[in-house]
Amino acid sequence: MISLVLAMVWTRRGQAVTLALLALLAVASAVAAPAYLVAAERAIAAGQIATAPDNELSLVLRRTTDTLDETTSSAGIAFPDVGTVLLTLPGFTYHHAAEVPAVGLEETTDFATRVVFRQEICAHVRIVSGRCLAGEGEVLIGERTAQRRGLTPGDSVELTAARQDDQSRPPTWMAAAAPKPMTVAGTYRAIDPADGYWGLHGYFVSGTGVSSGEPAFTNAVTLDTMERTTTLLTIDGLARPGTVDIDRLDDLRADVARLEATALELDRIQFDSGIPRLLDRIDQGRAAARLLVPVIAVPLVLLACFTIYLTVGYGAEGRQSELAVVALRGARWWTRWWLATGESLTAVLAGAVAGCLAGQLLVNAVSAALFPGVGADPAITSLRYAPLAAVAALIAAVVAQRRQLVSPVTRLLRRAPARDHRRIAAAEAVVAALAVATGVQFALSGEPLTGVGMFAPAFIVLALALVAARLLLPVVNLLAVRALNRGRLGLALAGLQLSRRPGAGRLFALLVATAAVAAYAVGAVDTADRGRAVAADVGLGADRVVTVQPLTRRQLLTAVRALDPDGAWAMAAVRLPGGSVSVPGLAVDTERLAAVAAWPAGARDPRDVHRILHPAAADPPALASRDILIDATVSTPGEMRMVVSVSSLAGHGDALVEMGFLKNGRHSYYQRTEVCRDGCRINGIRLSGAGGGSTITGQVTFHQLNTTVPVTLTDAAGWRTAGLGRLSAAPDGLRADVQVTASVAEVVWIQPVVTPYPLPMAFAGTRPADPSITGVAPVGVLLDDAADLPAVPAAGRESALVDLEYLDRLAVDPKPVIDPQVWLGPAAPADVADRMATHGLVIVSDTTAADVRAGLDQQGPAIALWFHLLAAVLAALLGAGALALTVAVDRIRRTEDLTALRTQGLRSGPAGQATLWTYPVLVVIATAVGVLVAAATWRLTGWALPLAGLTPPDVPLPSRPGLLALLAATGAVLAVELLVAFLGGRDLRRRIERR
Template sequence: MIALVFAMVWARRGPALVLAVLAAFAVAPAVAAPAYLRAAGRVVAAGQVAQAAPAERTVSIRADDKDHRAAGTGPGGGVDLSTTGVSLVDLPGFRYAYSAEFATVGLERDDRRRTRLVQRQDVCAHLVMVTGRCLLGEGDVVLGEQTATRLKLVAGQSVSLSYAVFSKDPDVMEYTADGAPKRFFVAGVYRVPDPAEAYWGTHGYFAPDELAPGEPAFTDQTTFALMEHGDAELGVDGWAGPGALDVDRLPALRAALDRLGATVADLGADLSVPGTTSAGLRLESQMPALMARIDEGRTTAGRIVPVPAVALIVLACLAILLAVAAVAEVRRPETAVLALRGARRPHRWLLATGESLVAVLAGTVAGALAGQWLVDAVVAVRWPGVGADPHPGSFVYAPLAAAAVVLAVLLAQGATMLRPVSELLRRAPAPGRWAGLTVDILIGALAAAAAVQLALGGGDLVGVGATAPALVMLALALLVARALRPLAARSGHRALERGRLGPGLTGLLLSRRPSTGRVFALLVAAVAVSCYLVAASDVAARGRQVEAGLGTGADRVLSIRDTGRNQLLAAVRAVDPDGAFAMAAVRITQTPGEPPLLGVDSSRLPAVASWPGGGAADPDEIVAALHPEAPAPLEAPRGATVTLDVTAADFEHGKGVSMDAVLTPADGHGPDVVAPMGVIDPGRHTYTYSAAGCAEGCRLNALRIAGGNAVLGVHGVLTVHGWGSGDPAAWRVTEGGRLSAAPDGLRIDVTSLDGLPEGLLVQPADVPWPLPIVATGTYVPGSVTGLDYRQVPVTVAGRLPAVPGVGAPAALIDLEYADRVSADGAPTPGAQVWLSAKAPADVLDRLAAQGLEVTADIRAGQTAARLDRQGPAVALGYAGLVAALVAILAAGVLVLTAAAGRDRQVEDLSALRAQGLSRGAMRRAALWAYPVLVAGAVPVGVVIALAGWAATGWALPLAGLDPSPLPRPSWPSALSVLLAAATLAAVLGGTALLAGRRTLRKIR
């Protein structure tokens, strides 16, 4: 019997080969999906590591070494990190450096600034000596180049340093010596070639202090230990060496990091007992954030990859069901003869199914191997150097897919084997309507259940939810296919009635074939799945474009060291006077819970910023809304001295007020000037303050009036003479005051300062009030937090779908106007310079020449490259592969079903030809049967793909698990869907036409 089965396979090896290929299509995705997920995890990990910030590649253990002088212990009582730290930080492939530091005085002329005395292991290997030499013996110290120049020190000189502590006394607020001075020999002057090098850890050695650039004084361990000192900060910094963050090492690194965290927590708890001389250890690292992003990418890929994999398996099983049913239909006479000759039912089943099962078994083995090989090839081409890392676990689902294929074969054969012999001998047996309807109802119920589960589960594409897209589209395809055969029969009869023999015969041939509806359903489902996957890839790709462009804000965004807002504006305008490629921007800090606020030099928005789509307002309209005409700012008289002529009256004794003038240099060079005039005495007096920054003129931002600490009931009258207009309409006052005109100045009635810790502000009315902003969506704030952290009333003057660089909800404000109403005079964090693609290559040098220090450089292209290595983009590579395989599968089904019914079709058309059917009509009937199916399947499939996308596409995590607040596209572009449909029409239509031509050649 087995020999007979193999003989049957060999005799009909063509159909057997096609069936084996279909079985391979069902099994291959069951292997390829877990294999691709494993490879995708490696790709995601490698991409995240490559894009990781230096702080995410380092780990540090810190300890506060308490003042051992009072306790009478030796240095570093408790854990000695200089000897035990490296043994704690046992991370594979990492390099380590021990460090210790404390504050000293004696070098700087201003005791508000301390000198960081640092001992760091192997420091000389990471410094370039400008003059002198590096550290050799006890008492040596090396100073930074800028520090030496500023303090006029050279190699060979001696300096004295003393341990220092910071006094928080309001009357002191400076560093004071707290130890015996030690004499140091300045061995050399250094320069740091790479301040961002991982070796330096996260200590911020070279970050600027408030008064000068940061440059520690480095010494050796012996000198550090011998110097009398109190509290010191100890640390061990580890940074990744070559290959330490390779994908294959990440699991071991993660486990070692967990062990390190537990060890440090235990030791820290022991050391934090009151009375010990060393504080608990602290583990500092951003590496867990890197690991979390890798896990997030893998999780996202794990939710996307099963969707196309399940769709391909379902379609492959349906294709096998159709193919085997078509072959069984052709071989009905063989089955009838076996039954008439007395073959027992088991033997009949073996002969009927054995040929198909042998092909399926061969296809299963080939598909399992092909699935892994295909993933290996894709990874090698798209992500060379990462490696797919084949693993036996990829084959765990292959038996399940093979079982589904065998079940499809048995179901297809059962429809024939269970029929009576009399029906098997009929040339055109009655179709099994109830069996087919039962299958359709079952698939429809499964689709509905999967869709409901997906909705109730919040879009969790796990388990049954992963089958929802495939089942929904297949159910819709089967529903449409139900109407095909009646429509084909009706159109065929109408064509014959009109004398159109070719179309009429085509319609009748399609209506008489039991497999026509199923073939059409599979073609529709294949087109729908392919277009659905193309839609997912298109939506994800355009979403990544939005995040790279609109999310970054501009082609290039530079982060700037804290600087004054007016300095930032002036510097950028000096670098780009025409406003062609550069724009100043500040991310204005808001209170928790408030949407972000972005301040920009609004006149440059159209030329620099990435603009949101989706019907966003014209950039010029936004500029006009943000920066309407306003009065000119109030200019102070030029000169290096700020003078105020003020009369004070009606203030009670002991309840006077002080006044500060907050000014901004008109040329933008130098920080804002806060001119304290002190306590205002009764009567008329002139108050002066030396302000070199105002030598070229300053504009007045605010007069700040404050009472004494804990003094209540302050009230009185101030008259400011000679500053601007005395018209109160030209000024603006905050709560606690009232303005009116005086004969020779501005009268300020101080009504009450109770509950006003920031005092009373009097400002020129040189900006629109409330300040105009542009907000997103329906966000309507009454006020926002300004640059000086005060609440500023605003009005919404325009709307955008999203604010560039920030997203939605958010707001946009003009930076110049926001600066004019600020009254702090302090440098601003979050300063940025946005650049367009037209920015010159030397733009960083130009900005540096204007005094701006760039701390980070983010490019939209780099962001796009990073997004292309994240979970959604990597996972959708598999979706694109499946879309192509689905098209090939559908073409294979067309070839197989055409071959299975070719003999019957040739016989029928030959008989009609013998009875006088014209060659043209016969040619049209032979050629266009299957192309007509394709012509109907493609548009219907596109519609079903869009319906399936509406029902389930929202659940695909195409932007990751925690997407940024940007208006990403939710529907595919018409062009991508039309291109996919046209490609499928060409492939499937060409296949159908070739199959028809082969049939035509056999007709006599």
């Protein structure tokens, strides 16, 4: 009996090989998914490690002491009580450091100078003048500090350990130890402030009340001989290449956790590391991959089983006459069963066994191409779904032949097998019910890609494909009948073959599902790719974003405009942090938006936005020199003070210039400020109390300001006031009726009207009731909703965009802004960093959209989606294989039918059309419908896929595939299946002509 089955296989070896290949693809698909996940998880880890910043590859132990205790070596600054723990954490380069706060180097006491000993300091700084440290009592100071204080190598300075004076407001630093005389050995510049050597200490971060951004470096013996207040001891560890490895991530996590636990047990030891953040991001990426791979693997495996069911059923129908003879001879049921199923089961089983190896080899090849140097790490776990896929394929083969196993001889002898409408309708109803159930679970679940929701895309595709077959084949039959009535025999015969051939509906549904799965898979890849591009560009804001040391708004604007006078590639930008009553967003030099900013799709032209946010306004009153002269008449029962807020027109900074106490009567008030040596803009005049808590009500009339262009003071409309003040025109000037106290908040500001007010803004999202910006002007700057945006670059939705120059004109506080930025466009020159340095812009961080995109491409979603392309290829092969086997099975019967028609007088033309058009027409219609099914399935399920990255920015991301991507995917499927259909039709035509 076995030899008979093998003879049957050999006789129809073409069909057997095709069926085996389909089974191979089915099992290979089931093996490829877990195998690819293993490879993807390794690639995700490798990519995140390769792109991780130094702060995620380092750790630091800190201990703060009042003095160096006897257990601490001054030469090594070590931690003996945790040294044994560090010895169990190999692969790190350790640097010891000690730090003492001191005063004496800077004129201000708003912040302390950081006096730092750090191992190997000379290898990580560039000596600008003098030499590096050599002996006791020597210090290295920053080049900007030396310029500011007029110090050169060989000069002496006294540094005194300090403590913070918490009684002052704001807090200041005061000397609290004996002064330490030191000699300036040299001045330095950090070679790379972002290098991992510097650890997590932020040595070069500057800001008002924070730091100068230039520590004073000394050696251990100098620090030992210095009387100290508090000493911060640190050990920094930076992972050497290969330490954070994909094969020992769990061990590394355990080591870091053990070190953290040990530090908690010890007295005054603090532990910090960015390594857990890196490991968590790797875990998040792997979790995303475990969601995205099964989403397409499940429909692919179901498509494979459906393919086997269809092709085996077609083959069994082609062998009905043989099976009828077996039944007619009275063979026993097991003999009949074996002869009916043996041929198909043998091919399916052989293909299933080969599929286990093929799936792993396929993933190995793909991984070698996509993730060189990572490896697929083959594991037995990759085969965990292979038995299920093989059993499913065998069951599909048996179910496809159920009619041939139980039908009587008379039914088997019929050339047109009876259709089992009830069974087919019941099966399709089950598929539809599963599609609805899984779809509802998908839509309602908080985590749709878990549980039965994972099967929703697969069942929706299959259900829509079956519905399409139900609806379209009757239409094809109607068109065929009309063609027959009109005498178009070739078209009629082709249409009738499609509509009336048993199993044609299932073949049509299969081809629809094939195109839909391929289009869905490629659509996910396309949507994710465009989403990552938007996240990198609009999410960052520009082609390159450089954060610089804190500056005032005017200094930033002046420096950037001098850097790029033509406005072709550089733009100043300041973030608006927002708050309970202040809107978040950006303030930028809007004139340069079009040239620099990455603009969100669908937003109005950035040139229009500039015109809206920066309408024409009067120039602010300006001073030509250092001198400020105000002629005013004062009438008040108490003393008031006057302060003028100015901003340099040449980028020298901003200042609040004390004009002194106001005296009753008419007087001139004079002051000189170096900030205005190259000209200044007047931001406003502040009137405040001179001390005491009583309220002062008075009147001040301004007669003259020594501005370059005389200011019309008799027009009160040219000025505005903030606080308890009222302006009016006097015959000889501007009269201000004011009410002030000694309170900082209860002052009166008088400002020139040199901007529209409220300030125009472009807003994205739901607008607040009364939008304003606080912390800039004397009171909150009111905003006017002037334009809509889908998102503000780098700020996202629910944020505002305002003009930085106009916001700066309203500002009266000279305090530097936090994290000022310079946005650079694609046209920025290669030496832009050097150019920025010459204009006083000190770079703190430098991020490019290309770097952001590279990081996104290494995250879990991007790596997982490569499997979708592999699934699209496998789906196309399944469809082509099913079509090839169907054509082969139909060949004998169609040859007999068309030969008989030719004998009865059918012309060669219509006969040729019937042979060549049947399956190509079926393929074209099915592929077109497949695109629509993919689009519908995406509409129902695509929203839940984590495509753009683990933490995408809050900007509008593409939500659906591009038309070109769908057409490319279905076009490739169509080309392969048309080739199979054309070759099958040509072979059929050749057979007919031979007869």
